[in-house]
Amino acid sequence: MEQFSALRQAAGLNMQQAAALTGCAMSTAYRWENGEIEPRPEALDALRRAAGGAGGPVAPAFKFIDLFAGIGGLRRGFDAIGGHCVFTSEWDRFAQQTYRANYHDGPDHVFKGDITKVEMHEIPEHDVLLAGFPCQPFSIAGVSKKNSLGRQHGFHCDTQGTLFFDVARIIESHRPKVFLLENVKNLLSHDKGRTFAVIGRTLEEELGYRISSRVIDARCFVPQHRERIFIVGVRRDLDLKIDLSKLELPSGAAGPRLGTILHNEDGSELPSNQSFLDQEGRVSDRYTLSDKLWKYLQDYAEKHRQKGNGFGFGLTGRGDVARTLSARYHKDGSEILVDRGPGLNPRRLTPRECARLMGFDRPGQSEFLMPVSDTQAYRQFGNSVVVPVVEAMARHMQPVIKSAVAHMRAAPAVAAE
Known part of the structure; x- marks a missing residue:
């Protein structure tokens, strides 16, 4: 056949x-x-x-x-x-x-x-x-x-x-x-x-x-x-x-909000996303900022706030629109930090969430293959174009x-x- x-x-x-x-x-x-x-x-x-x-x-x-x-x-x-x-x-x-x-x-x-x-x-x-x-x-x-x-x-x-x-x-x-x-x-x-x-x-x-x-x-x-x-x-x-x-x-x-591209943390994510999740189906702790890095970013933002500058991290909730994903996202994730609630350190997006944020995957989907490290995946998505924009252009x-x-x-x- x-x-x-x-x-x-x-x-x-x-x-x-x-x-x-x-x-x-x-x-x-x-x-x-x-x-x-x-x-x-x-x-x-x-x-x-x-x-x-x-x-x-x-x-x-x-x-x-x-x-x-x-x-x-x-x-x-x-x-x-x-x-x-x-x-x-x-x-x-x-x-x-x-x-x-x-x-x-x-x-x-x-x-x-x-x-x-x-x-x-x-x-x-x-x-x-x-x-x-x-x-x-x-x-x-x-x-x-x-x-x-x-x-x-x-x-x-x-x-x-x-x-x-x-x-x-x-x-x-x-x-x-x-x-x-x-x-x-x-x-x-x-x-x-x-x-x-x-x-x-x-x-x-x-x-x-x-x-x-x-x-x-x-x-x-x-x-x-x-x-x-x-x-x-x-x-x-x-x-x-x-x-x-x-x-x-x-x-x-009237565009979509961040919550549409985040992982479902109820165990319903596809097996292809297991590398980003823990055994309970929640986003792995390795994407959560350490106490040291989180304090550094807050201190850095406060220093520039006192100088009247707008530099600082971007803490983004489920109902917000994120800042621009950049190729340097792998360093500290500061431009898009997912707010996990009071008393909890924020986290980076996972590479799968970046794929959805850039339109390579639709919300809830996980088709785009990423045969590289997280660092390389972040660089690649940060350097790319948003696919639905190009589709509209085409x-x-x-x-x-x-x-x-x-x-x-x-x-x-x-x-x-």
Whole structure:
């Protein structure tokens, strides 16, 4: 009998898409994938239909690449709308480990490490480029001065040595129809606005894309105040446009609260979460702050309060919205401390709760695999994007992506006539 993995790959589906198509949990899909249990006949039938039955596999809706991928936060939104990832670049070996555990790609997928060492021919052709590139200062000099010295100008000079440069050179070489870039909100004001100005000029004037940008606070989807800037671009020759100002989002004021992502401590959590819990099903004591650390954080906050500063820990109750989860969360957890009640030291979130806070798992779910230490998991979630935000972004972009792909597929036929 045809196996789940072979049919899934023939249909061009990743694990998340296959689970959604067959109506099963991700944990069940992985057990089918690994041959641990027999798939349901109706699940295999659904995959056969997706693969085109006797007619062979159907083409994916579009192909995309995932740069500075981390643990695949940007990717998840575009997987969900039928995209097929053909290239991933991520340099951190621990993030690679988590990424590979959660995304089982086919033989046409290429995985590379340091993007600065990747040659253009190593990157497959793609329709959409995704990149959450780190923010770095650009060295900006006058174009007229460079002309007088006979030197190259434009992004090849202005952004040389930055990681945005590598995004730009890939866009220049492969000319994706659409791209989505993500960064911290401070990109807007970085280097007194000059960094964002160079990015805009590079994308619009030099590379020929129509762009739109917007800062979005994830608190409309998850109980976390997390502002990030998103930049979308569409190639000008396609005569299409994506306007992020028209992306409709839920009300942040009516968004979920911290209690929705916390562990149930009544013994009902799934077995996959037992490493975070004690034998009674309560969150393990190792996540509770020691008396020494708790006193230090309180003294530090009081010292700055007396100076009129706002520095200090973030004590968060079940009905609150948390501060921004950062990559340094593993150090003391100070930005998001879970209030355990009077007389009790607060605790850190567990990595599973961080997965839910970032939208990699839905409240109450535990599907996202974390084959790394707590320290590495905290770093990875703190560096990632909030998945439901990207899913909303992908759905907003989907009609234009579809039109752009259809336009290019029709172009050869028109030219032949």
